[in-house]
Amino acid sequence: MHTIVFLDAKTLAPGVKLPVPKFPHRWINHDATAPDEVAAHVGDAEIIVVNKVKIGARELDALPGLKLVAISATGHDNVDIAAARAKKIAVTNIRGYSVGAVPDHVFALILALSRNILAYAESVRAGRWQNAGQFCFHDHRIFDLSGKRLGLIGSGSLGSRVAEIGRAFGMDVVFAARRGAPPSEGRIDFHDLLATSDVISLHCPLNAETENLLSDREFALMTKKPLLINTARGGIVDEAALERALDAGHVAGAGIDVTRPEPPPADSAIMRLAQRPNVLVTPHVGWASLEAQQTLLDQLGKVLESFVAGERMNRLD
Numbered sequence: 001m002h003t004i005v006f007l008d009a010k011t012l013a014p015g016v017k018l019p020v021p022k023f024p025h026r027w028i029n030h031d032a033t034a035p036d037e038v039a040a041h042v043g044d045a046e047i048i049v050v051n052k053v054k055i056g057a058r059e060l061d062a063l064p065g066l067k068l069v070a071i072s073a074t075g076h077d078n079v080d081i082a083a084a085r086a087k088k089i090a091v092t093n094i095r096g097y098s099v100g101a102v103p104d105h106v107f108a109l110i111l112a113l114s115r116n117i118l119a120y121a122e123s124v125r126a127g128r129w130q131n132a133g134q135f136c137f138h139d140h141r142i143f144d145l146s147g148k149r150l151g152l153i154g155s156g157s158l159g160s161r162v163a164e165i166g167r168a169f170g171m172d173v174v175f176a177a178r179r180g181a182p183p184s185e186g187r188i189d190f191h192d193l194l195a196t197s198d199v200i201s202l203h204c205p206l207n208a209e210t211e212n213l214l215s216d217r218e219f220a221l222m223t224k225k226p227l228l229i230n231t232a233r234g235g236i237v238d239e240a241a242l243e244r245a246l247d248a249g250h251v252a253g254a255g256i257d258v259t260r261p262e263p264p265p266a267d268s269a270i271m272r273l274a275q276r277p278n279v280l281v282t283p284h285v286g287w288a289s290l291e292a293q294q295t296l297l298d299q300l301g302k303v304l305e306s307f308v309a310g311e312r313m314n315r316l317d
Contacts, residue, residue, distance in 0.1 A: 001026060002308060003045040007033040011051040012072070016293045019301025023308045039063065047304065050078065052262070057083035068092065068307050072300055075233060076316055077206045085317045092303045092314040096157050097296040098287040102231050103161040105286035106201055109255025112280055113227050116140035119277050146170030151197030153213070154232065159203035171199075179213065194221040199229065206233035214238065219245035225252045231286040234260030239269040246276065253278035257286040
């Protein structure tokens with residue numbers, strides 16, 4: 001009998017169905033788990049499921065019976081994989097489940113910003129249409145996507161799907177080479193992408209190479225004053241630098257679905273940005289369509305079964 005403990009089950013929406021693995025098991029849910037509750041909540045369980053709970057070396061040291069950390073997400077920066085590997089603890093994640101949801105959210109943000117939809121809706125609520133004295137008014141800039149350059153940083157399943165949608169809108173889609181690497185087939189120089197794109201969208205993981213990938217120096221290179229879209233990870237963008245870039249006019253607007261930390265403090269740069277008419281902040285829900293969440297959970301069940309069968313589906317260790 002395998003004991004499975006889900007440490008932050010409330011991160012998934014009501015109404016989705018948890019997997020029922022095809023092996024003898026006992027499943028325990030905790031809505032949330034604070035750092036000092038990990039050991040108590042896990043107990044002697046062999047398998048834990050985590051979405052955003054941090055599992056570092058200290059937590060692993062306190063869990064001698066642990067065999068598998070199953071991350072119910074694609075990103076894995078909350079788990080110390082090297083420490084798990086040293087203890088021969090398996091780590092898995094979920095892959096490809098939000099290839100529809102996240103790109104939809106990316107373009108929801110792009111379209112809302114490029115068409116200034118929220119600003120116009122607010123103006124209508126304030127009575128501006130009646131005061132205009134004609135059939136329309138032009139208080140907020142609108143621009144078409146067709147013919148604009150969409151610069152993508154990250155070319156995995158999500159970045160590739162965003163590219164497909166961008167091309168359908170008639171955009172000139174380009175991918176960035178890694179910062180410091182030469183251009184290659186299908187990829188342009190990282191700094192050239194920053195300088196020539198009308199919209200920049202992030203689709204890379206958060207790691208030592210990408211932490212604060214976009215900061216003051218990078219924003220200063222954005223001569224076309226692009227829209228910036230981040231549905232990847234909050235730590236990829238220096239949020240204070242983004243605030244300065246918006247003040248300086250280096251960036252025309254931003255659509256942000258991820259921050260660091262989450263939720264952000266009420267007095268943080270990101271919450272100040274959320275008050276601006278050219279910034280849209282959503283609470284890390286780009287992945288969260290009910291369809292995507294159910295796909296995630298269905299895949300999680302297969303990952304658990306694979307592990308118990310001695311297979312290596314979605315292994316990170």
